[in-house]
Amino acid sequence: MAGISSSTPAIFPMSLYKPVAVVVARPAKKEREKEEEEVLVIEGIEVKRDEFVKFDVFINDEDEVVTGGGAERTERAGSFVSVPHKHRNRDGDDGGMVKKTQLRMGISELLEALGVEDDDEDVVVKLVPRCDNVHVTISGIKIEME
Known part of the structure; x- marks a missing residue:
């Protein structure tokens, strides 16, 4: 995820045919002070019904990416x-x-x-497709409080 800058806006909807890193804003600090869970939401995932699709989701602190902290500070959040x-x-x-x-x-x-x-205020979310020649479109990524 090195080389990602917060000044690079993500363009949605996006096709997921190669790894993509996106800077995602967290909810306001006063919202996060409530004892609620931060929830990563990947919206509008469009896939063909007859294809096997898998992609992994990784998260990193934006400061670590910009300062060169790199992959050792990245955590796998899950998979779709x-x-x-x-x-x-x-x-x-x-x-x-x-x-x-x-x-x-x-x-x-x-x-x-x-x-x-x-x-x-931000984290970097990286989506890594694990299948070749599949059609995946994503309409947005955000973090909500729940």
Whole structure:
């Protein structure tokens, strides 16, 4: 994730055909002071129903990336997996080849393990596809309090 700068805005929707790193804003500090979980939300994940899709999600403190802390300070948050299946209705059509979903994962403990301070406003989220020649589109990434 080296070389990522907070001045590089992510352009959504994005196709996930190679690893992508995005700077994601955290909720305001006063919102984070409540004893709630920070939840990473990857919105509008569009995948073809008949393809196996997997991508991993990694998180790093933005300060570590910019100052060269590198991969040793990166934590794996989880994975998204979609197993291929076919669904046919009475007319014999497959009901649409693309499904749209989202991925939500709690990250408060992970941020604590990374040493992300309360005054840090951003984190870097890296998505790494684990399948070749698949079609994945993502419409946004954000962090919410839950």
